[in-house]
Amino acid sequence: MPSNIRDEIKNAISTVKEIQEAHLPMIYIKGAIDPPSEVLVLVFDSDANIQHLLLTTNEKLEALLPKDKIINMLPLMQGNSMLPNIRKANCVLYGWP
Numbered sequence: 001m002p003s004n005i006r007d008e009i010k011n012a013i014s015t016v017k018e019i020q021e022a023h024l025p026m027i028y029i030k031g032a033i034d035p036p037s038e039v040l041v042l043v044f045d046s047d048a049n050i051q052h053l054l055l056t057t058n059e060k061l062e063a064l065l066p067k068d069k070i071i072n073m074l075p076l077m078q079g080n081s082m083l084p085n086i087r088k089a090n091c092v093l094y095g096w097p
Contacts (some may be wrong), residue, residue: 012064019043022092023043040072
């Protein structure tokens with residue numbers, strides 16, 4: 001993804017205070033995310049209203065991404081077992097470390 005688009009995503013995410021971390025790793029899930037693509041991983045506290053926050057974030061992304069660009073989002077709670085591997089991918093957009 002071009003750096004200017006990554007920067008715009010980072011700026012949009014930073015306005016949603018409930019998002020603690022955001023990462024943009026390349027993910028492959030056979031039959032689901034196939035071929036591999038970048039997925040926006042958003043990390044929240046356990047008490048966050050995930051549904052509302054995903055809708056809010058999606059509206060922000062739709063406003064800045066080209067109409068033909070779709071970005072999948074994966075919400076995770078702090079402490080999720082996938083988070084260490086995502087962090088190791090070194091694709092942080094916002095928050096961590």
